[in-house]
Amino acid sequence: MRSSAFDFSALFARSLPAPAVKWTGAPRFSFVGGNNDPDVVPVDALRAAADSVLSREGNALSNYTVNTGPQGYRPLREFVAQKLKRDAGISCTAEDIVMVSGSLQALDLVNAVLCERGDTVIYEQDSYQGSINRMTRMGVNVVGIPLDEGGMRMDALSNALADLKARGVRPKFIYTIPTVQNPTATIMSEERRRELLKLSEEYGVPVFEDDCYADLIWSGKRPPAIYAMSKTGGVVHIGSFSKSVAPALRVGYIVAPWEILSRVLSLKTDAGSGALEQMVLAEFCKPHFESHVPVLRSALRSKLETLKESLNEQFGTAAEFQDPPGGIFLWVKLPDQVDAMRLYQKALAAGVAINPGPEWSVDAAHSKSRIRICYASPSHEQIREGIAVLAEVCRAEFGVPARSANVQKRA
C-alpha cells in the first residue's frame, strides 16, 4: 500500500462516499454480513461439478458468455426456472431470466432502469442496509412502511400510497423482502401478498421482490412468490445462490418481463457475469441443490438455537426478539437506553462486530436500540463467547443487562 506524490484530490468526482479504511482482518467475533457456515459448503460436490463441467465445456470459456448469450449460462437459467416453479410457484422459462453477479448487481441494474435522483420508492421500514444505501447514493427518497409479525403492514402501505398520490408522487417501486425479511425475518402471508398486489395495481407502482432468503425456511414451506401471484406482470423478482450455496460465488438472477430485462441487459455492460461460477453452480445444483438445502437449514437452525440460548443467558429479558422461521440473522430489541450505534462502536473495539439498527432501517428512531446479529458464520463456541463479550460491553456502557441477567431468564 503506497501513496502518491501526484495530487489526485482536486480531480475526484464530487460527492464520492468516504474512502475505504484499510482492511486489517476480520474481528474476533463477526456477527455481520451474509457470510455462511463454512462447514456446510458442499466442497466435494462442487469439486466434482467443477471437474465434470470443465471437462465437458471448458473450451467454451474462450467466449465471454460461453456461447449461451448475454442472459447468462443457459443450463443455470434452466435450473433456476425449474427451481422457481417447484419452490415459489413461478411459471417462467430460461428466456425470462438474466443471471447477474450476485443480487447486489440485480439491485444496481433494476434501480438504474427505474430510478433517478429525486425519485421516490417504498421500502419496508427496517430493510437491508445495502439496498437502502444504494437509494441514498442515488439521491432517491425512501418511504418506510412499518412491519409487524406478518411483514410490511398493508394498512400503512395503503395510507402511504394515497398520501404520495395526493402529493402528485408516483413511487418507482415497492421494494420488499417478503420471505424471511431482512432484518426482521418475518414472512408475508399469501393473503397479505394479494393485498400488496392489489395496491400495486391500483396505484400503478410495481413490486420489486427480493427473495434471497426464501430457501432458508426451517419448515421448508414458503408462500408463493409475489411474482407468481401477479396477473399483470408488474413484479420484478430477484434471487441469489449466496445464501443457499455460498456467498463467494457471486451468482444471482432477475426474473422479469422482457420490458424490464431488455433494459437491464442494455445497462449490463460487464461482458457477462463470471461463467465458471455459473457453470459449476448449474452442474452442482441439478443433482444436489434439493438435498443440500435441508442440510444447510439444519445447521443454521442449530446455530440459531445456540444464539437464542446465549442471548437468554447473557441478556435475559433485556434482549427481545421474535423466534425467526428461517434465515441467518436475528433482529434484537435492547432496552431503550441502549444507543445501538454506540454499542456497535464499543463492541467492535472489543472484537465483536454487530449491525446497529439505524443502519438497517429507514427510521433511525425506531431502530435506535435494535441490532442485527448474523449467526450463520461464527461457530457455536464463537456465538457463545461473542454474545458474552457483547453483554459485557453493553452492561459497561448502558447498565443493561443487569449483572444478574443470567437468572432473569425468560419463561
Add this chain to the structure above:
Amino acid sequence: MRSSAFDFSALFARSLPAPAVKWTGAPRFSFVGGNNDPDVVPVDALRAAADSVLSREGNALSNYTVNTGPQGYRPLREFVAQKLKRDAGISCTAEDIVMVSGSLQALDLVNAVLCERGDTVIYEQDSYQGSINRMTRMGVNVVGIPLDEGGMRMDALSNALADLKARGVRPKFIYTIPTVQNPTATIMSEERRRELLKLSEEYGVPVFEDDCYADLIWSGKRPPAIYAMSKTGGVVHIGSFSKSVAPALRVGYIVAPWEILSRVLSLKTDAGSGALEQMVLAEFCKPHFESHVPVLRSALRSKLETLKESLNEQFGTAAEFQDPPGGIFLWVKLPDQVDAMRLYQKALAAGVAINPGPEWSVDAAHSKSRIRICYASPSHEQIREGIAVLAEVCRAEFGVPARSANVQKRA
C-alpha cells in the same frame, strides 16, 4: 420471454440506452469481441487447479471475500504483483492491487472516482468501443489524440493539453492502451512513454493505463508499463486475465496508489468479485501462466497469418493494414468509398460480424472506412470463409475489392 400487461414505460429513468434486442445466437462468422481461441483454453490445468484449490480452501467460499478482504483473493493479488514485476517492471505488492470483475469493472470504478458529467478526458483517437461508450453514457467529453505507428502522438497530445489549459479545462485523465493498442495494435515506445509522463506531470493530468493485451506480444518483449516508469505515482494501471487465460473468467485488476484504491473500494459495493474464479486462476497461474502464454501467442499468431493471407487473397490492395506485433485484432483501412457502418450492417445480414471503425473511434470521419477484425475466436477455416463472404458483400455494396483483387496481391 414474456411481456407484461403492467405498463412500466412511464416509470423508466430518463436517457436509458435503447433496450437490448433478443439474442438469437452467434453469427456464422464472428470477427468481433475479445473472445479467444477455444482450443487454447488450458482446460486440464484449470480442472486440476479447481480441484486442488477447492479441496484446500473450498470452505472459505462461505465468506464473501474468502477471508482475504475486499481487495480480492490474496494469492491472486500476490501472483499479479509478481507477474507485473517480471513482465512490466512494476514494483508493487498485493496491497497495491484491487481485484475486479474483469477490466470493464475497473473502467467503471476508476471512471466513477474521477469523472462526472461535463468533465473532459483524453483518449487515443481510435480506441476501445466499450471505453468510449462509457464516457458517452456518463456525459464526459472525449478529446481524441491521433495515433501513428508508435501509438498516441506526443506532439498532438502536447497541443491538446495546451489548448485545453488555455480554455481553463483540466482533463481528468489521459486514457491509453499503450501496449498493443485497441484497435491499432501499436506499441508505444519507452521514449514516448517518458514524454507522456512528462506531459502528464506538467499539466497535472494522470495517466489511465489499460494494459489488457500486453501479454500477447509475439516477441514476448514489451516496454515497461507507464505505471512502472512514473516517479510521481500519477498513473492508474489496469489489466485482465480475459485475454491471457479466458474471457469468461471475469477477473481483472487495478494497480494504483491508495488515494485511488481507497476510493475505488468505497464504490465497489458488490460484496467482492467472484472468488471461485480468482481462486482457480491463482492456482492455475502460479505454475502454468508463464508456459501457457507462449502457446496462446503461437496459436493467435498463426490465425493472424491466416487472416492476412485471406485479406490479401480476397481484398488485394483494397485492404490496408500494418502487421500487428501482437494481440487479437487487425485494424483495416478499406478504400474511401466504403462506408464501414453500412458494410457492417450488410455483412451481418450475410452472417459476418465485424466492428465498424466509427464505433471504435472518437473521430468518425477518420474511421469511416476502417474496420476491426478479431481473429482469435474463429477457426482458420472460418477466417478464410468469412473473409471471402465479407469481400463479396463489400464488392456488391461498394465495388471494391475489384473482382480481380485476388491477382492484385501486395508485393
